[in-house]
Amino acid sequence: xxxxRIASYNINGIKARLPRLxxxxxxxxxxxxxxxxxxxxxxxxxxxxxxRLGYGAIWHGQKGFNGVAILARDAQPVEVVRGLEGEPEDExxxxxxxxxxxxxxxxxxxxxxxxxxxxxxxxxxxxMERLRKRAAQILAEExxxxxxxxxNVIPRDNDVYSVRAMANDALMQPESRAAYRSILAxxxxxxxxxxxxxxxxxxYWDYQxxxxxxxxxxxxxxxxxxxxxxxxxxxxxxxxxxxxxxxxSDHAPTWVELRGQG
Numbered sequence: 001x002x003x004x005r006i007a008s009y010n011i012n013g014i015k016a017r018l019p020r021l022x023x024x025x026x027x028x029x030x031x032x033x034x035x036x037x038x039x040x041x042x043x044x045x046x047x048x049x050x051x052r053l054g055y056g057a058i059w060h061g062q063k064g065f066n067g068v069a070i071l072a073r074d075a076q077p078v079e080v081v082r083g084l085e086g087e088p089e090d091e092x093x094x095x096x097x098x099x100x101x102x103x104x105x106x107x108x109x110x111x112x113x114x115x116x117x118x119x120x121x122x123x124x125x126x127x128m129e130r131l132r133k134r135a136a137q138i139l140a141e142e143x144x145x146x147x148x149x150x151x152n153v154i155p156r157d158n159d160v161y162s163v164r165a166m167a168n169d170a171l172m173q174p175e176s177r178a179a180y181r182s183i184l185a186x187x188x189x190x191x192x193x194x195x196x197x198x199x200x201x202x203x204y205w206d207y208q209x210x211x212x213x214x215x216x217x218x219x220x221x222x223x224x225x226x227x228x229x230x231x232x233x234x235x236x237x238x239x240x241x242x243x244x245x246x247x248x249s250d251h252a253p254t255w256v257e258l259r260g261q262g
């Protein structure tokens with residue numbers, strides 16, 4: 001396989017957006033698609049629709065909100081971990097990890113954290129620390145790995161249309177950014193941040209206040225690469241036109257391409 005495309009897509013309700021999701025899969029054919037906010041219980045997940053397009057799937061659902069899934073083209077993802085350790089009472093479906101196409105892939109839906117300060121922000125920071133611990137375990141295995149998902153963190157000032165507009169949001173607080181940077185400092189590469197150091201790449205546009213029409217977006221969907229995966233990084237992209245379609249998610253699919261091994 002010459003290239004592997006791994007995509008992250010917060011679909012914002014898999015039932016409401018299923019036509020858009022199937023359309024995107026047919027048009028772009030990523031090898032791996034990590035979905036967030038599927039917002040369905042496990043038994044409601046439309047696996048047969050993806051099988052029809054040649055995609056195997058694993059998923060970790062929840063009624064009405066959250067929920068993550070990993071789809072693989074012409075393959076069945078082999079589940080490694082479901083949920084993060086460290087907070088047994090946490091029932092949110094926000095993390096699933098699998099081996100697929102020679103990679104370790106984690107699909108992540110990080111807590112939003114608003115309003116801040118408060119218990120939701122505290123939960124976000126605890127969750128990020130739990131993610132960092134799991135990410136360190138993956139690094140220790142020395143496998144090529146991708147941590148893909150909606151991190152609900154705007155890492156840098158040039159990742160947002162207006163610093164002032166988002167200054168009080170949990171996505172941009174110093175603590176959120178520091179927690180994100182600490183994961184990178186452990187050895188992970190922010191693929192889009194690395195290939196687009198000047199910023200200006202948005203992955204999310206709110207439904208409110210004409211944000212899409214005015215291009216008032218920001219970057220919160222990230223793909224972090226382990227050292228051996230980062231060595232294979234070839235390209236990144238955002239399928240921005242899919243955000244502009246009828247009844248679209250408020251996120252755009254975001255992806256990396258890795259060179260095949262050997």
